[in-house]
Amino acid sequence: xxxxxxxxxxxxxxxxxxxxxxDGNRMTxxxxxxxxxxxxxxxxxxxxxFAAYGIYPEYKDFxxxxxxxxxxxxxKECEAFLKERFEIxxxxxMPTRKIPAITDEPVIWRYFVxxxxxxxxxxxLDEKEYVARTVMKINCEMSGSxxxxxxxxxxxxKAVGFPEDVGVFYKLDEYEGYSWTAHGRYPTNTxxxxxxxxxxxxxxxxxxxxxxxxxxxxxxxxxxxxxxxxTLQTDTEVITYIMDYLLRVQKLTLNEVASVIxxxxxxxxxxxxxxYDKQKHxxxxxxxxxxxxxxxxxxxxxxxxxLMALNDRLKLRSMVVGxxxxxxxxxxxEAAIRVMEPNAENMYAPAGGEPVIIKVKEGAF
Amino acid sequence: xxIDVTGLEFNExxxxxxxxxxxxxxxxxxGQRFIASGMxxxxxxxxxxxxxxxxxxxxxASITVNGNAxxxxxxxxxxxxxxxxxxxxxxAGYAMRGGKIYIKGxxxxxxxxxxxxxxxxxxxxxxxxxxxxxxxxxxxGGVIVVLGLNTNGKLVSNFPCTGxxxxxxxxxxxxxxxxxxxxxxxxxATQEDMKYIEKQIVEYAEIFGYNKDEILNAPFTVxxxxxxxxxxxxYVAN
Numbered sequence: 001x002x003x004x005x006x007x008x009x010x011x012x013x014x015x016x017x018x019x020x021x022x023d024g025n026r027m028t029x030x031x032x033x034x035x036x037x038x039x040x041x042x043x044x045x046x047x048x049x050f051a052a053y054g055i056y057p058e059y060k061d062f063x064x065x066x067x068x069x070x071x072x073x074x075x076k077e078c079e080a081f082l083k084e085r086f087e088i089x090x091x092x093x094m095p096t097r098k099i100p101a102i103t104d105e106p107v108i109w110r111y112f113v114x115x116x117x118x119x120x121x122x123x124x125l126d127e128k129e130y131v132a133r134t135v136m137k138i139n140c141e142m143s144g145s146x147x148x149x150x151x152x153x154x155x156x157x158k159a160v161g162f163p164e165d166v167g168v169f170y171k172l173d174e175y176e177g178y179s180w181t182a183h184g185r186y187p188t189n190t191x192x193x194x195x196x197x198x199x200x201x202x203x204x205x206x207x208x209x210x211x212x213x214x215x216x217x218x219x220x221x222x223x224x225x226x227x228x229x230x231t232l233q234t235d236t237e238v239i240t241y242i243m244d245y246l247l248r249v250q251k252l253t254l255n256e257v258a259s260v261i262x263x264x265x266x267x268x269x270x271x272x273x274x275x276y277d278k279q280k281h282x283x284x285x286x287x288x289x290x291x292x293x294x295x296x297x298x299x300x301x302x303x304x305x306x307l308m309a310l311n312d313r314l315k316l317r318s319m320v321v322g323x324x325x326x327x328x329x330x331x332x333x334e335a336a337i338r339v340m341e342p343n344a345e346n347m348y349a350p351a352g353g354e355p356v357i358i359k360v361k362e363g364a365f
Numbered sequence: 366x367x368i369d370v371t372g373l374e375f376n377e378x379x380x381x382x383x384x385x386x387x388x389x390x391x392x393x394x395x396g397q398r399f400i401a402s403g404m405x406x407x408x409x410x411x412x413x414x415x416x417x418x419x420x421x422x423x424x425x426a427s428i429t430v431n432g433n434a435x436x437x438x439x440x441x442x443x444x445x446x447x448x449x450x451x452x453x454x455x456x457a458g459y460a461m462r463g464g465k466i467y468i469k470g471x472x473x474x475x476x477x478x479x480x481x482x483x484x485x486x487x488x489x490x491x492x493x494x495x496x497x498x499x500x501x502x503x504x505x506g507g508v509i510v511v512l513g514l515n516t517n518g519k520l521v522s523n524f525p526c527t528g529x530x531x532x533x534x535x536x537x538x539x540x541x542x543x544x545x546x547x548x549x550x551x552x553x554a555t556q557e558d559m560k561y562i563e564k565q566i567v568e569y570a571e572i573f574g575y576n577k578d579e580i581l582n583a584p585f586t587v588x589x590x591x592x593x594x595x596x597x598x599x600y601v602a603n
Contacts, residue, residue, distance in 0.1 A: 038396030038416070268523065271543055315474045315498065318436050318455055333435055334454075335396025335414045347433060349454065349473050351522060352498065 014198075014210035015039035015163070015184035016319075017336045018300045020307050023326040024364030026054055029172025031340045032180040036163040038335040039184060042210075046192025047185025048166035049158025051199040051206035051302045052177035054365055056153050062089055062112040063131050063203075066149035066156060068194055069107040074144030081142065085134055086113035094170070101165035106194055110155070128203055128248060135202060139231045146195045146232075151204030153365075154304060158183075158197035166197075178365050179307055181300045183208035187234070199302070200237040202244050206302040209236040210317050210332055214295030222290035242291050243301055254308050258355035259284050261293045262313045300330055306359035315352030322347040328358045367392060375399045375416070382407060396435075401426055405445070417454075420447050423464060436473070439466050442488070448572055455497070461488040461507065468492045469573050471516070475499045480532060482506030491569045500525040501588075506532040510565060512580060513537055525549075526588050534588040535562055537580065545588065554585035 017035045021027065029052060036048070056064055065082075069075040082088060094108040115130050123130065135147045149156035154177075157170040163184040167173075183198035199206040213219065213235040220230050220238050226249070228241040239261070246257045263269075263285045272278040285292070296316030301308040309330045311319050322329045322337045322344035329337040329344055337344050350356050366386045370378050371393035378397055382389060387407055394400070394413030401409055402418070405425035417435050420428050423442040433451035440459040452470035460479045463486040471494035478499065480488050488507035495516040501509050504526065511534070513520040520540045526549045535554060542551060554562065563581055570577035 041398060315455070318473075320454075333396055333414075333416065334433055335416060335435070338395060338414055347452070349452075349497075352474070 013042045013332075014186050015042035015332050015336070016182065016208045016210050016298060016300055017329075017331040017340075018179070018181040018208075018302070018307055018309070019327055019329050019340055020179040020358050020360065021326050022328065022358065022360055022364075024054070024178045024360045025326060026176035026178050027180070029167060029175050029177070029180060032182045033164055033167030033172055035331060035336040035339045036167070036182055036184050038339060039331070039333055040162065040164070042186060042332060043162055043184030044186045045162050046160055046187050047158070047183070047197035048161050048163030049156060049183050049185075049197045049199050049208070050163070050167060050170070050172060051149075051154065051156045051181045051201065051208070052172070052175055053154045053179040053204075053302060053304060054177040055155055055175045056112070059090065059112040060153040062114050063150055063152055064155050065111040065113060065147055066094065067109050067111070068146040068148060069109065070144035071107060074142070075107055075109060078138060078142055078145040081138070082111065082113065085119060085130075086111075086115055088113050095174075096169050097171055099165060099168055102159055102161045102169040105159065105169075132202055132244065133227070136227065136229050140229045148195065149201050149206075151201065151206075151304065154204050154206070154302070156199045156201045156206055158194065158199065160192050160194055160197060178360055179302060181206060181208045181302045181307065183210075188212050193233075195232050196234045198236060200232065200240040202240050203248070204302075204304040205240055205243050205247070207236055207240045207243065207299055208302075209239060209297055209299045211297030211299075211312065212295050213238065213293055213297065215293055216295075218290055219293060239293065239297075239299060239301075242293070246288070246291070247303075254357050255355060256280075256284060258308070258310050258353065260288045260291050262310055262353035262355075263292050264313060264353055298332065305365050306357065308358075309350065309356040311350060311352045311354070313353040318349070320347060320349050321356050330356070366390070369393050370397065370413075371395070373397065379404075382409065401428055420445070423447065425464075433470070439464070442466075443486075450573075452494070453492075458488065458490045461490070462486055463488050466490045467569050467572060468494075470494045472496045472500070475502050477501045477504060477507070477509045477534075479503040479505060480507035480509070482532060489565055491565060493569075493573065495519040496521045496525070498522040498524050499527060501529055501532070501534045502526070503528040503530075504532045504534070505530055508532060508561075508565070509534045510562065511536050511540075514575070514580070526590075529588070529590045531590060536586045536588070537583050539584070539586050540588075548591055550589050550591040552587055552589075554587045558587055559585065 090112040135150050159166045198208045216235040223241045246252045269281045297312045298317035298319040320334045324341045324344045331337045367390045369392050375397040390410045392412045396416040398416035403422040407426040410429045418437045421440040423445040425444045427446045429448040434449045434453045436454035437456045443463045445464045447466045449468045453468045455473035457476045472492045474497040491510045
């Protein structure tokens with residue numbers, strides 16, 4: 001985990017893909033890993049990762065912390081800290097395969113934890129806020145320790161390497177989830193490191209992103225006023241915190257969030273004939289101007305029970321959506337969808353700023 | 366001649382194409398980029414999904430895709446023909462300077478971005494369905510025709526012809542004026558225009574099995590930049 005991100009510029013695409021079963025049927029990670037192969041040239045080997053939902057049913061009431069440590073000492077120090085805050089019901093080395101394509105791995109562990117009720121009570125915090133603050137604290141203050149996944153019944157898996165190799169490394173063929181997202185990284189501006197690979201997560205929220213945020217610093221300055229800390233030295237993490245702030249803290253709907261981060265042009269809002277819709281957009285752009293994300297992006301946002309795909313309002317990155325039976329597929333390229341499901345139907349490319357929201361049937365996850 | 370390209374890299378596919386007869390069918394194509402780039406004397410049919418930049422710098426070859434195509438088809442193509450039996454992704458015909466792209470379905474964002482022409486080199490793109498936003502962005506020459514067939518009247522999304530300073534875009538029907546920038550003129554196609562459109566549509570209708578007269582039996586609108594030099598004196602007196 002060398003922290004040279006930001007000190008070197010590498011001029012450069014990325015690849016994203018996702019699949020979800022609306023019926024909550026669980027799939028192994030094999031298909032999503034395969035889907036990254038035809039998009040190989042969109043990545044350059046400096047980062048690959050996956051988020052999987054529904055993979056830990058036996059621990060579904062516990063927060064699954066996936067962590068990178070620089071060394072054993074960092075782990076010991078962090079575990080002592082975790083024990084002050086959580087009941088740890090299970091801690092183990094992340095199962096991985098040694099393969100030549102993935103090298104220089106940090107120490108990778110996972111913990112299933114429950115917040116100590118007495119702490120929650122003393123701090124008068126709800127569980128999620130407590131976990132989110134703890135994640136921020138570790139990532140900011142404990143050098144050599146990184147939480148890269150912290151949701152219930154979900155997990156992120158990421159590394160420096162090509163995504164198809166990262167999938168093999170983390171044995172994703174042995175997990176079963178109802179929803180998967182994937183990312184192949186081609187870092188623009190900065191070199192790759194383990195923490196800088198996608199997805200970027202907080203609680204059960206995860207983001208995979210193809211693009212480059214022109215508004216990054218404006219977004220970062222705003223969101224850091226609310227206790228979030230951008231520590232991972234790359235632009236995408238700010239999207240994760242914006243999603244958390246707007247959804248969990250401000251309690252906006254997914255559609256409203258899309259209208260904030262990929263707001264239509266004022267001219268487009270002015271020309272709206274639906275008065276309610278027009279006012280809503282005026283309101284959201286006025287209240288959250290600093291959370292408009294400009295620059296090219298296509299993202300897939302994962303959460304417990306669903307996915308949202310979104311393009312920047314100018315649609316400067318490609319994204320295709322298809323479906324078959326209970327499944328919906330999303331990818332940067334149609335070829336990736338055809339790998340997962342050769343007979344996918346209703347293939348279409350959502351317009352810029354048009355969110356595609358897919359939720360698993362109530363009670364099915 | 367049939368070539369199974371399952372699992373091949375794009376450079377291997379192009380090598381096989383160069384060594385092949387003039388008539389080739391590629392089977393099992395799945396996302397390989399740059400297929401047939403720069404080729405001039407082949408007739409290629411593709412089953413499966415060709416990757417981005419299909420037929421980039423194409424120089425006379427003919428490509429038929431029996432399905433959808435991804436982004437940047439015909440990037441900077443100089444001559445030849447690309448026929449897509451499905452939809453086409455973003456930035457189709459990017460900076461195209463000659464040849465023809467015929468699309469049965471819809472086009473993504475930025476179709477025909479920065480098309481250009483010079484003397485007898487006039488690129489032509491015909492979109493059977495509707496076009497996404499920024500159609501003909503920075504268009505400098507050439508002709509785009511949008512037919513809006515089977516789209517419930519939808520022709521084009523936001524901001525078509527932004528930065529247009531040459532060439533023409535024809536729409537079958539009347540696109541909403543409000544989505545165009547101010548520097549574009551929209552007029553009803555004249556008889557001369559219609560003759561020109563007919564000439565282009567004959568082959569298109571034949572390829573996709575449409576009745577040409579039915580396509581032409583509608584008023585067409587033509588979009589052009591509103592002067593021959595809309596950026597005159599913007600930077601220097603010219």
